[in-house]
Amino acid sequence: MDITGAIPSQDDVDQILALLTTVDRAQRTEDADAFLGVFREDALWVTGHGKRLYGRDAIGTFTRKVLPGATAAGYATYEADHLLFVRPDIAVLNVNQTYVERDGDQVLDHGSPVYFLAKDDGVWRIAAAQNTIVVAE
Known part of the structure; x- marks a missing residue:
């Protein structure tokens, strides 16, 4: 993972x-509760x-509707790609997301949140996020 911008503490990176x-x-x-816990109000x-x-609240309503059963056919993995510290208390994290079949053998899709x-x-905490699906070219 690349880290750029303002010089962060190792504790901030670890958090x-x-x-x-x-x-x-x-x-x-x-x-859903653990997921919602990473967001600002x-x-x-x-x-x-x-x-x-x-x-x-809106994120919670949506998440509680779509998350149960979402991993029946597969799940997503999340890997940090790039972390930009805009300033010591603001950062932007780009993530590589890979959707795989339940058995983990076949890749189904990719995302770039x-x-x-x-x-x-x-x-x-997450202040704002865009969960982008990567479309194959």
Whole structure:
């Protein structure tokens, strides 16, 4: 993973990578509460299909509807690709997302989410995110 911009502390990098691990685990286990815990109250989330959700309540309503059963055929893996520290309390994380069949043998699709992160009271959370599906050329 590349890290650019303002010089971060190792603790900040570790916290952001832990946030991504939480997203990965929450998605795989279909744990809506854990997933919602990574968002600020006023977060903006744009789904892979372009649905705009404003605020953690709206994100929660959507997530609780679509997450249960979402991993029946497969799941997504999340790998940090690039981390830009805009300033010490604002960062942008680009993620490589790979959708695989349940047995993990066949790749189904790819995504390239970007998370805009804010550090409030020492905790990194998603302030805004775009979950983009990568279309094969």
